[in-house]
Amino acid sequence: MPEYSDDELIIRDLHARIEDKEILRGVNLTVKKGETHALMGPNGSGKSTLANVIMGNPVYQVTQGEVIFKGLNILDLSPDKRARLGIFLAFQYPASVPGVTVANFLRRAYDARKEGYDPSKEGQQPTGEAPKRKGTPPSVFRKTLQGKMDLLKVNNEFISRYLNDGFSGGEKKRAEILQMAVLEPEFAILDETDSGLDIDALRVVAEGVNALRGPGMGSLVITHYQRLLNYITPDIVHVMFKGQIIKTGDKQLALELEEKGYEWLIGEKITE
């Protein structure tokens, strides 16, 4: 038996902290391609931290464990290499970059993703410096982009705006899913993509996500509420609490949580 397969992302005994505070305390989770997992749990249980640690946010220090993807412990890689391997995080609070249009940014990101990451060519591979990168011709990229724009129901005005600069909450989420659609990740994490969305925006975003689901992509959908899962049906549902996954089940588990809250599971009163 191989220790890993190219078709899954494996998280083993993952511990991480921010400053002196341990947030992840031994997370174990495997997501296969083609599967959609939901990660639920009360606020402060470590869901967003897990998402950020998988992507490589330098704010968090990993103290133990590994995350295996395509035979690599991706915890050793910088975030850009993880992205080029096919990992994607739809941020809960994406940063804004004034002066850089969504379209220009997407083209650069698309080229980087296409370039990929091959550890055996470390050091000789183009490092992503723009002068060395040939890049997709704008007209070719434009066609790819148009299809994704239609899917997410965004117009030309939207992609010529500066990235997340002055975007409403809903627009930011839509931009995140647009990026996901363009970059075609193999493993996607959606961090509270439903928060701050009204029902119409939620529907558009969920439709977008559903359209991207397929045998080539595994995803981890982080949400506090069952609501999103009415639109994006998960194959597997996990509950996280105090930095560990304490329960795993099928989509019935989400419905149960909706009905009863988290208290029956964790055996204590939650104050939020």
Place this chain on the structure above:
Amino acid sequence: MSADPILTDDEYKYGFSQPENYVFKSRKGLDHDIVQQISDLKKEPKWLADFRHRSLDYFFKRPMPNWGGDLSDIDFQDIYYYIKPSIKAGDTWNDVPEEIKETFEKLGIPEAERKYLGGVGAQYESEVIYHKVRKDLEDQGVIFVDPDTAFREHEDIFKPYFATIIPPNDNKFSALNSAVFSGGSFIYIPKNVRVEIPLQAYFRINAQNMGQFERTLIIADENSYVHYVEGCTAPTYTTDSLHSAVVEIVVRPGARVRYTTIQNWSKNVYNLVTKRAQAYRNATMEWVDGNIGSKLTMKYPAVWLMEPGAHGEILSVAFASNGQHQDAGGKVVHVAPHTSSTIVSKSISKGNGRSSYRGLLKVQKGAPHVKSNVRCDALLLSDQSRTDTYPYIEIEEEDVEVGHEASVSKVGEEQLFYLMSRGLTESEAYTMIVNGFIEPVAKEIPMEYAVELNRLIQLEMSGSVG
């Protein structure tokens, strides 16, 4: 991610030098004999020689500025004040001595000229070595020559304005320039003539310990338009060079002048320049000032709004890397009522680089109904970099609308992580953030030069040449 991953040695693509096969090279140092020698070589009339000597006295008398950057290391006696590289300026590149032509080819000037320029003046050391204006512009009466030619052939229009916008005794460095000036441009755009493609001047220093002191005068007659672009580079030496120019511009009623500078001196050049324009009724003056190179730049392009309806605009981008100090900004003086102005300054400091915004907004008594807006933003890329803002505002009228905004920001970990999470390398992410930061100014520059500006910044950011 380290705190400052881009603190690498910057490579400078234009740091090469060529052998000196010069027609004439003065001895080092500055005194009345040198000034007389320059004047004699140029066969100048007595009044002009007197003007130079008088200016030198002003220079000696004036104290060094004690503000701005550190000027204490400049040794004025260790500089060559005049080098004549060739017998005369060519009007085809084949007339230009081989190694000089080679230099300008490396700088891409002949190619740019073929593609998108209406005229080119190329200066090497102290003299313009190539000069050409497109025939159709010449036929419309456009004049684009060096000052020596202007005195000889166009004295009637040149002399009445020469040194009137910036008198020799304006400041220590305008006095220095007035004493030893050589090369530069005189441009005259006749009434109603619109020059739709840019005219470009390029300034190259080649010799070590060189001083370059060109002088430019632009007169845009009524309802005319011109866009003048200047670029500059020099070899990298361990000793310092000095560039001190004077640029005077007259924008007559209804005319518009845009003056774009992409300053990319090597990091051993002191760049101490005085630039001033006067804009008359309904005229517009725009300075687009990009400062990437030099050891120390002190330059504050100025617009004097002389008559109602005049508009002034100053867009400034400064990039200070290791060992550099960019003391840049702009000055606007509202002399007349119903005038308006905008200053936008964007500065970036990297490594231990230092950038300062120094600006003056003045509304004189008798100039009500004035509108002005000043915005200066600074971006810091490292903990060791520094930025300062010195906004001087003097308002002597009641009925004015003046806005001033300033911001200082650091490239956030959050922004970097976000861009990197989409596959951009760290240096690419930095570059993208910086390019976005200067976008409001870059979009005002013609595409070719905006591309050049972005490319220069990219080189500064990555510390390598692709």
